[in-house]
């Protein structure tokens with residue numbers, strides 16, 4: 001521990017300490033200090049691909065109907081209906097990604113210029129950029145230390161007469177406290193858009209994520225646990241909301257979710273005429289854009305949905321096993337296992353380390369873990385650290401017009417700060433797809449790092465002192481690795 005604070009230590013003293021660390025047996029020693037990594041076999045790749053994907057895409061290609069227009073096509077309709085069924089309700093509108101979904105939800109209920117939308121301080125930037133794209137102001141609030149999801153107490157404190165919506169994010173393997181959030185929303189007449197980019201298949205008291213609020217926003221970007229390469233779905237509480245959303249993403253055309261088939265028998269019916277009627281008034285009154293999902297993406301989604309239930313069950317079982325084992329390690333804090341969160345599904349498994357017990361902060365721990373062969377990450381920076389909210393840097397309309405909302409020096413988000421700068425470790429989902437051995441390796445690697453507090457701290461401090469003069473190969477590799485990873489979110493905090 002002393003090593004962390006003692007940055008003035010001379011390079012010579014370090015050299016000695018590194019040599020001592022190096023002298024440990026190769027298996028005990030950290031991979032970051034030249035020891036043998038716990039795992040050399042890579043974890044399974046994502047996405048999973050088999051003949052069904054190839055056949056589905058081939059069928060879609062051969063149909064000659066590739067794009068999303070007229071919207072929705074047969075593959076897209078099938079995907080929308082199956083997805084809503086799997087998630088347990090709502091009307092699904094497939095789109096191009098899981099960012100536009102949130103912007104469209106806001107626009108579908110006329111939330112726009114100058115309206116306030118409450119978002120958590122610890123999330124991917126899309127949760128806040130979507131309101132900005134709709135002209136609304138993201139009002140950032142802190143997270144709950146036990147779940148890393150938005151803190152309902154902080155939401156309530158942030159409500160003003162301009163507040164129109166809340167976007168809770170179900171982060172990693174957690175769900176936000178939907179009971180508290182819906183109660184607040186009802187008291188203040190607010191719209192709730194659940195950001196479910198990490199929560200496909202998750203359930204709260206038996207209800208699917210995304211079906212509890214007015215909207216549920218899902219991403220199918222390639223790293224997500226249900227992927228179409230790129231893509232998103234907006235689950236809407238009512239058909240009317242869904243058709244408004246569908247119109248917005250279909251260039252403003254009036255759009256029915258289930259496009260009626262124009263057969264000779266029904267071609268004169270009102271619905272078919274409305275669907276085909278290019279002069280319909282709403283066509284010109286809805287400001288729309290083209291964010292339609294393509295038939296090829298939907299075809300991939302239909303196959304992904306076939307595999308999904310089994311994958312959710314497997315992930316949940318292995319995460320339970322991982323948690324049983326992780327508690328054995330000193331200095332690990334698991335996030336809360338809320339009994340109301342009745343089915344856990346996850347995109348990343350997040351836990352917290354106690355930096356004092358590990359002798360280093362999460363960035364050094366993650367790096368050491370990564371070099372032991374365990375795919376992991378330090379997670380998102382806290383939202384107020386993003387440049388895109390700085391009026392002078394971003395020059396975006398919303399921060400420029402409302403700079404007082406982005407004066408982060410006057411605000412504090414201690415829990416988001418603690419998670420993002422000190423303690424959060426995000427394990428890749430692939431670690432639970434390599435049987436029990438995959439999980440055992442994770443536990444072994446974390447335990448090894450925890451038992452190597454001093455060498456870890458040496459390596460960490462050596463980096464700080466830079467180490468060019470030391471010419472110690474593993475440490476040089478460590479530094480190079482840091483530089484190469486910096487754009488992937490592994491941010492050294494020194």
Ligand SMILES: Cc1ncc(COP(=O)(O)O)c(C=O)c1O
Nearest residue numbers: 097098099124126197219220221
């Ligand atoms: C929490 C969260 N919200 C929204 C998004 C945006 O999804 P997409 O990349 O499909 O736009 C992501 C994607 O990583 C995310 O992690």
